[in-house]
Amino acid sequence: MWLVLCSSNDISGHWVYEGLKSRGLDPVEMVFAEVLPFSLSFEHRVGVGGVSARITLSDGRVIDSREVRGAINRLLAVPSTHLTGLPDGEYAAQEFSAFFLSWMYTLPEPILNRATPQGLCGQWRHPSEWVVLAANAGLRAPLYRHSSHDQINEAFAERRLFPSGTPTRTLIVAAGKVRGADAPDSIREGCVRLSEIAETSLLGIEFVSEGPDEWVFAGASPLPDLRYGGHELLDHLAFTLRGNIEANPPQDPSADAAEPGNAGRSFLATAAL
Amino acid sequence: MILLCGIPSEPPLALVREALDEMSEPYVLFNQRQFPATEMSFEVTGGKVTGELRINGAGYRLDDFSGVYVRLMDDRMLPELKAEPPDSPLRLYCRALHDTLMRWCEIAPTRVVNRAAPMGSNSSKPYQTQLIRQYGFEAPESLVTNEADLVRDFRRSHKAVIYKSMSGVRSIVQTMTDADEERLELIRWCPTQFQEFVEGFNVRVHVIGAGLYATAARTEATDYRYAYRQVGDAAELTEFDLPDEMREKCVILAKGLGLAFAGIDLKLTPDGRVFCFEVNPCPAYSYYQANTGQPIATGLAKYLAGFGEVMVN
Structure with a gap:
C-alpha cells in the first residue's frame, strides 16, 4: 500500500494521487487530514520489538505502518478544532499532535517528506534560515534584514524575501531530481544541494529573475504545488515510491493526457509570490 | 563574550x-x-x-x-x-x-x-523514543491507544504499567491501578500513552558538549521528581559514575539530536539493562546541582566560553 496524505482541499494532493494510480501503483490510498482525528482506533507500539502503528479510519480503511510501502506526505496539520472549548481540550490537542507526529514517523521510507516536529510534511523554515541555507547551497540569495522594530506579523507569515506579486519560477526537487521550469544546470545543482542540506527530499524552490540568467532565490517550501513538476515529476515520484532510485526513470507517454494541470514538456512553471 | x-x-x-x-x-x-x-x-x-x-x-x-x-x-x-x-x-x-x-x-x-528546532523532538515522546532507539538505547514497551481492551491486555502482560502524557505538556507519571482500569473507557476520546514500569533506579545525565554529569535518583515513588507528593519523602540524589560505554552513548545521542545541552533520563535495572525514557532539551539542572554539588553550571559556562569541542551547529 502507498499513501497520499493531504488535506481534502489540496489540489496537488489529488493530482499526485491520480498520477500515481495512472502509473500503476496499487493500492494507493488517499487519506485526508480532516478524517484522521476521528479515526475509530489508534494503536501505536514502541519498544524492544520495534515500532508499529495501526489506525482504523472511520470509513473502515486500516492503515498499518507495516503494510505501507511509501508515501507522499502533504499533511500541513491535523485539525483539532473539535477539541476547542472542551475540558482539557488544549491538552488533548497537544496529545493528538504528538501522536500523529510519532505515527507518521513510523511510516517506512520512501516517504516524501518525513514528518518533523517543525512540520508534519517536512520542516518549515523561516526566510532567515532559507537564505543562509540557499547561500550554503551555492544559490544567489537576496539581502535579508530583520529588526526588533519591524512591524511584521510573523504569526501570519507575512515576512517575504520579495514583495507580494513578484513573478517567480518554481523548481521542484524530489528525491534528488529537479523538475519544473527550465533552469541552468548550476541552478538545478544548487537546488539539489539545498534539498540535501535542508533534509527535505521533496522541496519547492522559487526564484525571481533579475536578468536573462540571473536566478535569485525567493523562497522554499516542503509543501509546494507539485503540478509545477508536470508529468516528469509524477514519473519520478512513482519510480521513487516503488523503491527505485536511478538517474532516468522510465517515461509513460500515455499518462500525459490524463493528468490535470500537466502542460507537458514545455511546461514553464511561473507564478506570483 | x-x-x-x-x-x-x-x-x-x-x-x-x-x-x-x-x-x-x-x-x-x-x-x-x-x-x-x-x-x-x-x-x-x-x-x-x-x-x-x-x-x-x-x-x-x-x-x-x-x-x-x-x-x-x-x-x-x-x-x-x-x-x-x-x-x-x-x-x-x-x-x-x-x-x-x-x-x-x-x-x-x-x-x-539550545537552538529551537532540535528542541522540538521533546514535543512527542513516542516520536523522540523512536529517535532514541536509533542510538542503541533500550526503550520501555509503550502502547499509545484509544482502545480500552488493548490497554487491559497490555497491563496483563506486564508486572506494572504507568501512564503519562506523550506531548510536551508536563505530567506526573502515575502507576495504573484497578481504579484506573474502571475508567479506561474514557481514553476513547484521545489516544493515551501507557508504558511498562521498569524496575531499577533513575539516572539523569546532563550532557554538555562532550562532557557530562550523571546523577542517580533513588526513591520508591513512580516519578522521582514528585517523590515527596507520591511517597512522602524526597528522592535521594547522588553523583553517579556512569560506565564509559554509556557515557559515550549519551554524548552521541545528544549530538545526534542536535542538542549542545541535554538532560537524558535513564533507568538502570537490577539485571544491568539501561533504558532511556526521554531527552529533555532545556534541562532545569539547578535541582540536581543543588542536591549533589555537581558543577553543572560551571560545565555549561565553560562550553559557552568556548572550551571543548563544538558538538552541534
Missing part, C-alpha cells in the same frame, strides 16, 4: 551567571523584563550573519558572541505586559524583539544552548 537570555533570578540562569563571574568570563545579560530598553537587528548577506544588540544604549556586535544561553520564559506572560491589550504597541514590540532574538539564534554561527 557570552550572551545570557532570560530572567536573571531563575536558578539555571543565575547559576551560569555565577559560574561565569567566578571564571571572569565577560557576558551580556538580556533580561526579558527589561525588553523596552533592548533593541536587536541582524542581516544575512551571502550566507554571513551580522548584526547588533543594544541594551540600555550599549551596543554589542552579534559576531562577538562566542556562546548564547537561551533560557527564555514565554514573553507573552511577562508581568510587564499583564495590563496590555493584545495588540498594544508595547506587546507587539516585545514579541518582535523576542522573534528577532530567536530567529538569530537559529542561524547564528556560534554556540547556542
